[in-house]
Amino acid sequence: VPGGRAGLDVGGTKCLGVVLGADGGVVREARVPTPRGSDALVAALAGLAEELRPWDTLGLGIAGRVTLGGEVPASPNLRGVRDAPVRALLEAALGVPVPTANDATCATLAEWRMGAARGAGDVVLVTLGTGIGGGFVVGGRLVLGRHGFAGEVGHMVVDPDGIPCVCGRRGCWERYASGAGIAVQARVAAEAGRLDVVVGLAGGDPEAVRGEHVHAAARDGDPEALAVLDGFAWWVALGLANLVNVTDPEVVVVGGGLGTAADLFLEPVRRHLREWLYSPDERYLPAVVAAGLGEQAGAIGAALLAAEPAALPSDPGNERQLA
Amino acid sequence: VPGGRAGLDVGGTKCLGVVLGADGGVVREARVPTPRGSDALVAALAGLAEELRPWDTLGLGIAGRVTLGGEVPASPNLRGVRDAPVRALLEAALGVPVPTANDATCATLAEWRMGAARGAGDVVLVTLGTGIGGGFVVGGRLVLGRHGFAGEVGHMVVDPDGIPCVCGRRGCWERYASGAGIAVQARVAAEAGRLDVVVGLAGGDPEAVRGEHVHAAARDGDPEALAVLDGFAWWVALGLANLVNVTDPEVVVVGGGLGTAADLFLEPVRRHLREWLYSPDERYLPAVVAAGLGEQAGAIGAALLAAEPAALPSDPGNERQLA
Numbered sequence: 001v002p003g004g005r006a007g008l009d010v011g012g013t014k015c016l017g018v019v020l021g022a023d024g025g026v027v028r029e030a031r032v033p034t035p036r037g038s039d040a041l042v043a044a045l046a047g048l049a050e051e052l053r054p055w056d057t058l059g060l061g062i063a064g065r066v067t068l069g070g071e072v073p074a075s076p077n078l079r080g081v082r083d084a085p086v087r088a089l090l091e092a093a094l095g096v097p098v099p100t101a102n103d104a105t106c107a108t109l110a111e112w113r114m115g116a117a118r119g120a121g122d123v124v125l126v127t128l129g130t131g132i133g134g135g136f137v138v139g140g141r142l143v144l145g146r147h148g149f150a151g152e153v154g155h156m157v158v159d160p161d162g163i164p165c166v167c168g169r170r171g172c173w174e175r176y177a178s179g180a181g182i183a184v185q186a187r188v189a190a191e192a193g194r195l196d197v198v199v200g201l202a203g204g205d206p207e208a209v210r211g212e213h214v215h216a217a218a219r220d221g222d223p224e225a226l227a228v229l230d231g232f233a234w235w236v237a238l239g240l241a242n243l244v245n246v247t248d249p250e251v252v253v254v255g256g257g258l259g260t261a262a263d264l265f266l267e268p269v270r271r272h273l274r275e276w277l278y279s280p281d282e283r284y285l286p287a288v289v290a291a292g293l294g295e296q297a298g299a300i301g302a303a304l305l306a307a308e309p310a311a312l313p314s315d316p317g318n319e320r321q322l323a
Numbered sequence: 324v325p326g327g328r329a330g331l332d333v334g335g336t337k338c339l340g341v342v343l344g345a346d347g348g349v350v351r352e353a354r355v356p357t358p359r360g361s362d363a364l365v366a367a368l369a370g371l372a373e374e375l376r377p378w379d380t381l382g383l384g385i386a387g388r389v390t391l392g393g394e395v396p397a398s399p400n401l402r403g404v405r406d407a408p409v410r411a412l413l414e415a416a417l418g419v420p421v422p423t424a425n426d427a428t429c430a431t432l433a434e435w436r437m438g439a440a441r442g443a444g445d446v447v448l449v450t451l452g453t454g455i456g457g458g459f460v461v462g463g464r465l466v467l468g469r470h471g472f473a474g475e476v477g478h479m480v481v482d483p484d485g486i487p488c489v490c491g492r493r494g495c496w497e498r499y500a501s502g503a504g505i506a507v508q509a510r511v512a513a514e515a516g517r518l519d520v521v522v523g524l525a526g527g528d529p530e531a532v533r534g535e536h537v538h539a540a541a542r543d544g545d546p547e548a549l550a551v552l553d554g555f556a557w558w559v560a561l562g563l564a565n566l567v568n569v570t571d572p573e574v575v576v577v578g579g580g581l582g583t584a585a586d587l588f589l590e591p592v593r594r595h596l597r598e599w600l601y602s603p604d605e606r607y608l609p610a611v612v613a614a615g616l617g618e619q620a621g622a623i624g625a626a627l628l629a630a631e632p633a634a635l636p637s638d639p640g641n642e643r644q645l646a
Contacts (some may be wrong), residue, residue, distance in 0.1 A: 065606065073605040122469035134569070138461050139633070145571025146445035147607040152568040155601035157561055159482055167601055238480055245475040246457070246569060248468025278478035278490055282396040283388065284470040310462070 003054030007303025008045055009061040009103055009296075010034060012077035012130075015041075017048045018299040019055050024114050026296060028052055038072075038084035046093040059099045059305035061106030061298040062086060063133075068148040070100035076131075076166065099305040101144065103127075104151055106301030107291070108135025109142050111253045113304055115292035122249040125291070126153060126240065127256030132174040136247060142310040154178070158238055176235035179258055182211045186228050197222040215261045233265045237272030244286055245278050255291025262290035326377030330626030331368055332384045332426055332619075333357060335400035335453075338364075340371045341622040342378050347437050349619060351375055361395075361407035369416040382422045382628035384429030384621045385409060386456075391471040393423035399454075399489065422628040424467065426450075427474055429624030430614070431458025432465050434576045436627055438615035445572040448614070449476060449563065450579030455497040459570060465633040477501070481561055499558035502581055505534045509551050520545040538584045556588045560595030567609055568601050578614025585613035 004027060005020045014031050021027040030051045032044050049058055064075025070087020072078070087100040101109075108125040117123040123137035132154030136143040143150050154174035155167055162171025163184070175181055189195045190206035198217045202208040217225035240252055254262055254269070270288050274280045293300055327342045327350060337354050344350040353374045355367050372381055387398025393410020395401070410423040424432075431448040440446040446460035455477030459466040466473045477497035478490055485494025486507070498504055512518045513529035520540045525531040540548035563575055577585055577592070593611050597603045616623055 065602070074602070120469075136569075138466055139464060141462060141464075143461055143570070146443075146573040146609075147571055149606055150569065150571040152571075152601050155568050156565045157599060158480060159484075160561060161482075169599065169601070172601075238483060242479045242565070243569065245478050246459075246473065246566065247466070248470055248473040248475075250469040276480060276492065278475050278492070278495075279388070279397070283472055286469075 003056045005303040005306065006049065006052050006055035006058045007061065007106070007299040007301065007305070008048055008058070009106065009298035009302055010041065010045070010078065011063050011103065011298070015044055015048055016295065016299045017052045018296055018303060019052050020300065020303050026300065029296070029299075034078065037080035038082075038086060038089065041078065041081060041084075042086060042089040042093060045090055049090075049094055057303075057306040058094070058096055059101075059106070059302035060087065060090065061101060061103040061302040061305075063103045065149050065152070066100055066102045068144060070098070097306075101148065101302070101305060102133070102135070102151065103298040104133030105135045105142065105144065106299075106305065107133075107255060107293075107297035108137060108151075108253075108301065109304050109308060110293050110297045110301035111255065111291055112137050112142070113308075114300060115297065116253045116289045117251045120249075120251045122247065123251050123253060124240070124243050124247060124249045124286075125253040125255060126243075127291075128178055128236065128254060128259065129257035130179050132178050132239075133256070134243070136249075138247065142308055144310050153239065153243060156239060156242060158235075158242070173235070173239040177232065177239055179211045181235060182214060182228070182232045182258070183209060185231055186211075186214050189224065189228055195224045195228065198225050198228075211258065211261070215264060218264050229265050230268045233268035234272045236265065237269050238276050240269065240288070241273055241276030241278075244273070248284075249286050252286050252288045253291050254288065255293075255297060259291045259294075266290060326379045328626040328629065329372065329375050329378035329381045330384065330429070330622040330624065330628070331371055331381070332429065332621030332625055333364065333368070333401065334386050334426065334621070338367055338371055339618065339622045340375045341619055341626060342375050343623065343626050349623065352619070352622075357401065360403035361405075361409060361412065364401065364404060364407075365409060365412040365416060368413055372413075372417055380626075380629040381417070381419055382424075382429070382625035383410065383413065384424060384426040384625040384628075386426045388472050388475070389423055389425045391467060393421070420629075424471065424625070424628060425456070425458070425474065426621040427456030428458045428465065428467065429622075429628065430456075430578060430616075430620035431460060431474075431576075431624065432627050432631060433616050433620045433624035434578065434614055435460050435465070436631075437623060438620065439576045439612045440574045443572075443574045445570065446574050446576060447563070447566050447570060447572045447609075448576040448578060449566075450614075451501055451559070451577060451582065452580035453502050455501050455562075456579070457566070459572075461570065465631055467633050476562065476566060479562060479565060481558075481565070496558070496562040500555065500562055502534045504558060505537060505551070505555045505581070506532060508554055509534075509537050512547065512551055518547045518551065521548050521551070534581065534584070538587060541587050552588050553591045556591035557595045559588065560592050561599050563592065563611070564596055564599030564601075567596070571607075572609050575609050575611045576614050577611065578616075578620060582614045582617075589613060
């Protein structure tokens with residue numbers, strides 16, 4: 001009896017595992033906190049994989065850059081993981097192949113094969129959370145990039161004189177269009193004396209305002225909260241327009257932690273996308289839709305990796321070494 | 324005896340045609356001025372194709388957006404061409420199939436198959452001229468996008484409060500990193516009293532300064548001209564870094580009219596690319612190289628279209644109509 005396809009998704013706080021049944025639906029789920037360091041991480045993943053048994057195949061998604069060989073040079077999301085051959089270590093622990101990719105790449109695969117972008121040939125996915133991740137499908141194939149690093153859309157620079165980024169540059173898109181960005185914009189409005197309802201929800205302290213407070217007030221129709229969300233949508237749309245100009249997709253999927261509030265900001269995103277897109281009246285506009293698989297998207301995509309022909313160069317061995 | 328593969332490239336000022344011999348080299352070339360209006364354009368292209376005979380196959384590249392069906396909704400480069408089924412009209416005139424794509428897409432194909440990016444699996448090409456065009460190879464396949472519009476990199480917004488663009492938006496990359504951008508930056512320096520040598524080459528009028536004057540002074544080692552080129556390279560690198568973050572290529576090819584001065588600015592572009600790229604010390608850096616095929620690149624790529632399996636979605640008929 002086949003045991004199904006299992007996938008593990010390593011995030012900054014938790015590792016989530018799923019097993020897919022024959023119809024692609026999730027039949028089992030398990031999770032553990034993400035430990036510090038690559039040895040502890042691999043042990044936790046091996047344990048999670050054992051807990052999920054039985055399964056036939058296993059795949060792995062990891063937050064941060066992942067090489068085509070499943071190595072993590074460094075991840076801002078994973079403490080103590082550096083130059084770590086995570087795939088090789090997990091394969092040694094379990095004795096099975098474990099195809100491995102970036103978590104947003106996995107989420108893209110899942111939303112394309114099973115979720116909001118099903119049936120499309122060209123897809124852009126962005127995950128809006130603490131930062132911004134991304135993934136692409138081009139011409140019916142999942143894009144990994146020459147070294148596995150495609151989709152680092154959060155560090156697309158959209159204002160060279162802009163807000164300093166954790167990455168050391170300035171004006172990265174994720175400073176404006178992520179959960180961190182929405183909080184910054186809300187605090188600016190709060191300190192200017194606007195946003196009373198939102199500040200009240202945050203206990204009266206403008207410094208404590210987070211995205212959730214803005215969402216809650218917006219759901220109650222608070223116009224000041226809605227204005228902050230419109231400004232946030234403006235920045236989301238700017239980056240999406242750049243990605244649409246570059247890749248010309250059929251569907252743009254918006255997921256990640258903020259995806260749960262997509263009903264509040266996707267309509268303004270669509271409106272602002274027309275403003276930012278090159279020649280909007282003389283082109284095809286992509287559909288802009290909310291992700292459909294929630295927090296399981298990465299793990300579901302990891303489970304699908306084993307059977308997916310990705311857009312790989314014909315000779316991935318012919319690559320330059322890490323600097 | 325086979326007649327070879329012919330390609331036509333429609334630019335804003337001229338239409339250039341080539342025929343490739345069995346080894347891929349150009350064996351014949353012809354050109355005509357680009358006329359106004361789609362009927363005159365198709366007649367000129369048909370005449371050019373006749374002049375180039377004998378050939379076995381014919382392809383077409385066009386400046387501006389080109390749908391997968393070879394229609395031109397509107398092109399800022401072609402006067403009087405709007406909602407024009409250029410491919411269908413030329414096929415009717417000649418009685419042969421004429422695969423058609425955007426000119427930068429054709430140039431990408433040519434540089435990948437015959438030029439500076441030969442052998443690579445993942446390529447970004449940008450053409451720096453009056454504006455900026457672009458094209459991509461992903462996983463060993465030429466990228467067209469869902470509707471044929473992939474590669475509009477010049478209108479990637481890199482400063483939302485920036486210089487107004489001809490497209491109606493602000494801060495498009497091509498305002499800074501094109502021939503127009505270099506001229507603007509040079510004039511600003513000239514009006515600030517710097518750049519005496521360059522202004523002298525322009526006949527003493529800061530308003531008359533163009534890219535060629537900056538290049539000429541830089542070739543003579545003029546430090547003020549070199550500083551302007553360094554500022555230009557900074558902007559080129561910013562946009563390239565965005566494209567590299569998004570697509571993770573093996574090779575970045577810089578072509579277009581400014582490509583002839585690549586020896587003056589590619590080294591500063593490589594240096595600034597490290598500054599703009601996310602996590603440059605923990606990733607593979609792409610090679611950044613000058614295009615190898617000069618002004619014939621688009622026509623050569625058009626000649627290669629007929630035999631090229633592009634990254635097309637499986638069902639291109641399932642698309643939304645032009646707005």
